[in-house]
Amino acid sequence: MSIQPLLEVKHLRTTFATEQGPVAAVDDVTFMVSKGETVGVVGESGCGKSVTSESIMRLLNEKTTTYEGEILFEGRDLLKLSKSEMRKIRGNKISMVFQDPMTSLNPVQTIGDQIAEVIVIHQKVSKGTALKKAEEMLKLTGIPAPEKRIHEYPHEMSGGMRQRVLIAMALACRPKVLIADEPTTALDVTIQAQILELIDDLKSELEMGVMMITHDLGVVAEVCQRVVVMYLGQVIEEGGVETLFFNPLHPYTKGLLKSIPQIDGDRTEKLHVIKGVVPPLTAIPTGCRFAPRCAFADEQCKSSTPDLQEIGNGQKVRCWKADEFLNKEGHGQNGATV
Ligand SMILES: Nc1ncnc2c1ncn2[C@@H]1O[C@H](COP(=O)(O)OP(=O)(O)OP(=O)(O)O)[C@@H](O)[C@H]1O
Ligand SMILES: [Mg+2]
Known part of the structure; x- marks a missing residue:
C-alpha cells in the first residue's frame, strides 16, 4: 500500500501563557497520519496527547496559546489559517470524538438536530435533508431504530449509544481525518470493543486516517497500525505496532x-x-x-x-x-x- 500522508505534524510546539510564565505542553512533536491508517498516540497522563489534538483542531484559547511548527493538511498549514478558514475544516474534513459524550452533547437539543446542525453548517443543505443524513449516520454507527432515536435527547440514551451519537456527528461530513481522544474510556469493556470495531469499520469505509489517543496499549494492539509514544510533551518513540510491541x-x-x-x-x-x-x-x-x-x-x-x-x-x-x-x-x- 502506498503511503499517502493526510496530516503531517512537524515540530509542533504549543506554549501556554500561565501565571508561572510560559509553559510548553507540547514541544517538538512530529508525526503523520496517512490515508486508511490508525495511528495510536500513547503515554502517561499529562504527556500532551490532548494538547496535541486540540492544537491540530485549533481548539485552544488563542489569546493564551502560541503555536510553532507546522500542521500540514491538504497542502496547507492549519496553524496559518484564519479562524473562518479553520471553521470550514473543523468538524468537516478533520473531526474529533472526545472522551466524555455527556459534556460534548447539548442536553436540551435532540440528537437528530445536533447532528443535522453540523451537516447544515458545512454542506449548505436543507434541514430536512440534513435530518435524513443524520438518520443515515446513526444507522451507520449501529444505532437501532434511528428514525426514532433522532427525536431523543442525550439523557434518554446509554453511555455507549451517546458515544455512537458523537461518532455519527464527527463522521457526518465524511472527514478525511478522525481524531479520537480516549473515545471509549468512559465505557464498559463490551461497549468499548464495539465502538473500536465501529471506528475501524468506518475508517475502511470512508478511507479516513485515524489518530487514536489512548492510555490503553491493549486498544493499540487491536486497532492501530502505527504508534507514537509521548513523554512530557515530546514524541520519544514511533514505529509500526509490531515493531514497538516486540522491539x-x-x-x-x-x-x-x-x-x-x-x-x-x-x-x-x-x-x-x-x-x-x-x-x-x-x-x-x-x-x-x-x-x-x-x-x-x-x-x-x-x-x-x-x-x-x-x-x-x-x-x-x-x-x-x-x-x-x-x-x-x-x-x-x-x-x-x-
Ligand atoms: N490551558 C492550559 N494551560 C496550561 N497548561 C495546560 C493547559 N492545558 C493543558 N495543560 C497542561 O499540559 C500538559 C499536557 O496535558 P494534556 O491534557 O495534553 O495531557 P494528556 O496526555 O492528554 O493526559 P491525559 O492522559 O490525562 O488525558 C499537562 O501538564 C496539562 O496540565
Ligand atoms: Mg488527554
Missing part, C-alpha cells in the same frame, strides 16, 4: 509495555510500574526528559537533549542509547507479548 527501544516504551497485565502471565507477579513521576511542565529536566526516571541514564543523557532519530524500518527513537540497545544481544526480548 521497543526507548526505556520508557519498554516500561509502558511491562505495565500491561499479561493474560497468560503469572497473576501474582507485581505489575511493573515506571518508577518516579512525570515532572511538572515548570520543571522540565535538562537533557533527556526521561533521564531522571531512566535506569540507563548517564552524564550525556542528563546534560544534552537527544533528537528523534530514524533507526530504520519506520522506527524512530529519541534516546542517546538507541544504538547501544539496538546492538545489544537479546534486543527484542524486552517487549510484551500481544
Whole structure:
C-alpha cells in the first residue's frame, strides 16, 4: 500500500501563557497520519496527547496559546489559517470524538438536530435533508431504530449509544481525518470493543486516517497500525505496532509495555510500574526528559537533549542509547507479548 500522508505534524510546539510564565505542553512533536491508517498516540497522563489534538483542531484559547511548527493538511498549514478558514475544516474534513459524550452533547437539543446542525453548517443543505443524513449516520454507527432515536435527547440514551451519537456527528461530513481522544474510556469493556470495531469499520469505509489517543496499549494492539509514544510533551518513540510491541527501544516504551497485565502471565507477579513521576511542565529536566526516571541514564543523557532519530524500518527513537540497545544481544526480548 502506498503511503499517502493526510496530516503531517512537524515540530509542533504549543506554549501556554500561565501565571508561572510560559509553559510548553507540547514541544517538538512530529508525526503523520496517512490515508486508511490508525495511528495510536500513547503515554502517561499529562504527556500532551490532548494538547496535541486540540492544537491540530485549533481548539485552544488563542489569546493564551502560541503555536510553532507546522500542521500540514491538504497542502496547507492549519496553524496559518484564519479562524473562518479553520471553521470550514473543523468538524468537516478533520473531526474529533472526545472522551466524555455527556459534556460534548447539548442536553436540551435532540440528537437528530445536533447532528443535522453540523451537516447544515458545512454542506449548505436543507434541514430536512440534513435530518435524513443524520438518520443515515446513526444507522451507520449501529444505532437501532434511528428514525426514532433522532427525536431523543442525550439523557434518554446509554453511555455507549451517546458515544455512537458523537461518532455519527464527527463522521457526518465524511472527514478525511478522525481524531479520537480516549473515545471509549468512559465505557464498559463490551461497549468499548464495539465502538473500536465501529471506528475501524468506518475508517475502511470512508478511507479516513485515524489518530487514536489512548492510555490503553491493549486498544493499540487491536486497532492501530502505527504508534507514537509521548513523554512530557515530546514524541520519544514511533514505529509500526509490531515493531514497538516486540522491539521497543526507548526505556520508557519498554516500561509502558511491562505495565500491561499479561493474560497468560503469572497473576501474582507485581505489575511493573515506571518508577518516579512525570515532572511538572515548570520543571522540565535538562537533557533527556526521561533521564531522571531512566535506569540507563548517564552524564550525556542528563546534560544534552537527544533528537528523534530514524533507526530504520519506520522506527524512530529519541534516546542517546538507541544504538547501544539496538546492538545489544537479546534486543527484542524486552517487549510484551500481544
Ligand atoms: N490551558 C492550559 N494551560 C496550561 N497548561 C495546560 C493547559 N492545558 C493543558 N495543560 C497542561 O499540559 C500538559 C499536557 O496535558 P494534556 O491534557 O495534553 O495531557 P494528556 O496526555 O492528554 O493526559 P491525559 O492522559 O490525562 O488525558 C499537562 O501538564 C496539562 O496540565
Ligand atoms: Mg488527554
